[in-house]
Amino acid sequence: MSSHARPALAVIGGSGFYDFFDNEATNVEVETPYGAPSAPIAVGEVEGRPVAFLPRHGKSHEFAPHTLPYQANMWALRSLGVRRVFAPCAVGSLRGDWGPGTVAVPDQLVDRTSGRPQTYFDGGGVHVSFADPYCDDLRTATIKSANDALPMKGAGTMVVVQGPRFSTRAESRWFAGQGWDLVNMTGHPEAVLARELEMCYAAVALVTDLDAGLEEGAGVHAVDVFAEFKRNLAPFKELIRRSVAAVTETDTCDRCRVHTGVSLPFDLP
Numbered sequence: 259m260s261s262h263a264r265p266a267l268a269v270i271g272g273s274g275f276y277d278f279f280d281n282e283a284t285n286v287e288v289e290t291p292y293g294a295p296s297a298p299i300a301v302g303e304v305e306g307r308p309v310a311f312l313p314r315h316g317k318s319h320e321f322a323p324h325t326l327p328y329q330a331n332m333w334a335l336r337s338l339g340v341r342r343v344f345a346p347c348a349v350g351s352l353r354g355d356w357g358p359g360t361v362a363v364p365d366q367l368v369d370r371t372s373g374r375p376q377t378y379f380d381g382g383g384v385h386v387s388f389a390d391p392y393c394d395d396l397r398t399a400t401i402k403s404a405n406d407a408l409p410m411k412g413a414g415t416m417v418v419v420q421g422p423r424f425s426t427r428a429e430s431r432w433f434a435g436q437g438w439d440l441v442n443m444t445g446h447p448e449a450v451l452a453r454e455l456e457m458c459y460a461a462v463a464l465v466t467d468l469d470a471g472l473e474e475g476a477g478v479h480a481v482d483v484f485a486e487f488k489r490n491l492a493p494f495k496e497l498i499r500r501s502v503a504a505v506t507e508t509d510t511c512d513r514c515r516v517h518t519g520v521s522l523p524f525d526l527p
């Protein structure tokens with residue numbers, strides 16, 4: 259990794275975050291027991307701190323939410339020394355009062371995905387605690403870093419669907435009826451794999467659209483979602499930068515440690 263210090267902090271997000279660093283980033287190729295991550299990991303500096311960045315969907319958005327190499331991605335970050343991960347993502351809103359441009363820092367997650375490998379432990383009685391899926395230290399750092407450009411919601415429940423299709427109106431109304439606030443396609447198994455590797459993790463969700471159940475028109479369309487994300491990308495990136503600069507650069511917090519007493523099924527540096 260040449261002259262770069264080991265990054266304790268990371269951001270896993272859209273490819274629009276490539277110009278996130280204060281300096282020229284170094285791309286690090288990482289191979290894992292689970293194959294290659296979505297892309298080489300860029301390591302650069304933010305406010306004097308070494309930070310790793312992984313474009314979740316690949317350099318040219320070549321991975322769909324259901325084909326992402328989630329296990330390789332989280333392993334690769336951890337293998338570089340990362341212990342705390344901010345995970346910006348695009349979401350649909352299940353609430354009429356959280357319109358496009360709202361940022362939410364969810365505190366709960368509901369998994370509606372299927373068929374995605376979601377653990378590193380395929381043998382033995384290993385069951386990690388996941389009651390609180392997101393790290394409070396990271397959530398607090400983002401909430402405190404709110405800027406005027408994007409309204410901030412400091413809690414919420416994010417339901418993660420399999421995709422790549424958007425929800426039907428009935429599904430969307432059902433989700434909203436459960437009291438869930440946001441819908442997304444990549445937040446799981448990312449969060450639980452981070453927990454298994456004892457990395458603090460927090461999703462930071464940018465609302466790009468009202469989900470189908472709330473939307474009166476023709477339903478949700480990808481072209482509108484991408485356009486809306488792009489519209490708010492600059493202030494959203496600034497929020498993530500400020501969050502990275504604000505959070506304590508430390509080892510995993512006590513609440514995000516797994517304490518399984520069981521060794522991982524591979525060696526980590």
Ligand SMILES: [Zn+2]
Binds near residue numbers: 396458511513
């Ligand atoms: Zn934590």
